[in-house]
Amino acid sequence: MAEPDVEQIRALNDRARQSFTGCRVAVIAGIAALGHAAVYEIFDRIKAYDDFIPANDPYGEHDFGSFHYGEHQVFWKFDYYDLDYTMHSPDPADETVTARVLTVMLAEEY
Incomplete structure (x- = not known):
């Protein structure tokens, strides 16, 4: 298997996270329960996120982040699927065969 x-x-x-294009965005129930204004503030924080360090980005893919929003710890992460969303992508570097999903959740929902 080739190296990614x-x-x-x-x-x-980065492009998908900063613009919310080229991916689907899934908001888990705990985030949605915070209300529309909070969700949009959280989205803005995700778009601006740049705290990538080896502890939270060991593979250098910028596929995970976490931050505090008020008293809540928020996680966001990317998953890579085939275009039918039935299996993992055969090559996450190739957007012609990859469907990205950005999931936003409270830490306790992970």
Whole structure:
């Protein structure tokens, strides 16, 4: 199996995270329960997120982040699926065969 193109995966993840394009966004119930205003503030924090360090980004893909929103710890993460959303993507660096899903959740929902 070929090594993943980490730079391409990171670029695609950054573009999707910063613009919420090129991916689906899934908001888990705990985040939704905070209300529309909170969800939009959380989205803005995700779009601006740049606290990538080896502890939270060991593969350099920019596929996970966490931060505090008030008293809540928020997690966001990318998953890579095939275009039918039935299996993992055969190549997350190739957007022609990959459907990205950005999931936003409270830490306790992980």
